[in-house]
Amino acid sequence: MKTVFVAMLLLAMMATLPTMAGAQGGIERLYVLDCGVNQGKDQSRWSPGVNEGKPIEFSDACYLIRHAKGVLLWDTGIPDAVAAMPDGMVVANGAITQRRAKTLAAQLAEIGVKPADITYVAVSHTHGDHVGNVALFPSSTVLIQAAEYDWAMAQPTKPAFAAAQKFEKLAGDRDVFGDGSVTILSTPGHTPGHQSLLVRLPKTGLILLSGDAVHFRDNWEHRRVPSMNTSREQTLASMERIATVLEKKKAQLWINHDKPQSAQLRYAPAYYE
Numbered sequence: 001m002k003t004v005f006v007a008m009l010l011l012a013m014m015a016t017l018p019t020m021a022g023a024q025g026g027i028e029r030l031y032v033l034d035c036g037v038n039q040g041k042d043q044s045r046w047s048p049g050v051n052e053g054k055p056i057e058f059s060d061a062c063y064l065i066r067h068a069k070g071v072l073l074w075d076t077g078i079p080d081a082v083a084a085m086p087d088g089m090v091v092a093n094g095a096i097t098q099r100r101a102k103t104l105a106a107q108l109a110e111i112g113v114k115p116a117d118i119t120y121v122a123v124s125h126t127h128g129d130h131v132g133n134v135a136l137f138p139s140s141t142v143l144i145q146a147a148e149y150d151w152a153m154a155q156p157t158k159p160a161f162a163a164a165q166k167f168e169k170l171a172g173d174r175d176v177f178g179d180g181s182v183t184i185l186s187t188p189g190h191t192p193g194h195q196s197l198l199v200r201l202p203k204t205g206l207i208l209l210s211g212d213a214v215h216f217r218d219n220w221e222h223r224r225v226p227s228m229n230t231s232r233e234q235t236l237a238s239m240e241r242i243a244t245v246l247e248k249k250k251a252q253l254w255i256n257h258d259k260p261q262s263a264q265l266r267y268a269p270a271y272y273e
């Protein structure tokens, strides 16, 4: 009888462990940072058959997550140097003009975060408006899919990483802090090693940060695949994967480049808990 009681007590204690761990650690805050704007000459580059020849402006966000076990920066946006360019920076053979109202460095300083405080810089993929400032964090470990790293390093224009940059090359999903609160999801297709981020906030709940798995809400609803994506099949499969995660986890989808949605978010120094 006594043994049964002790066993039951142990089971009860074990059942409460995850809750205790959640109360003592986990994510503390998520900040949304303004990482620039892209002005596209022709929306149909991202939305085939839609608004051909018409310009579109879209948001570019970075996200800083404070966790009891470290700090993670998700994407780094358009290079900070662009903030000093009055006419912005023209890229993609003239198809896009990038602008930055405020540097990433200044926004981090405003919330009291030094580059050396950042444990991980995780990048959704290696396009210039996502990896523009990785070199600002030479002591952080970059979390990137091996497939993305290999692909990017074979391009004529390589991402500007710091000379001493540390990389952790992933092959699929990764539970970053080991408690299920920050999970990298492999979502290839836009690029070969594209990834998205699932974040579980104590008060706000679950948020899935898209990266460029999809660019705009309308493209999400119509499952449109931009012409520059490296694989149409993988893109569609990744969108289905995201849809399944959203439904199962009751998560919100934050689409990085969707300007109307981004305009609704609270930016740093405000934050989400």
Ligand SMILES: [Zn+2]
Binding pocket: 125, 127, 190, 212
């Ligand atoms: Zn991209």
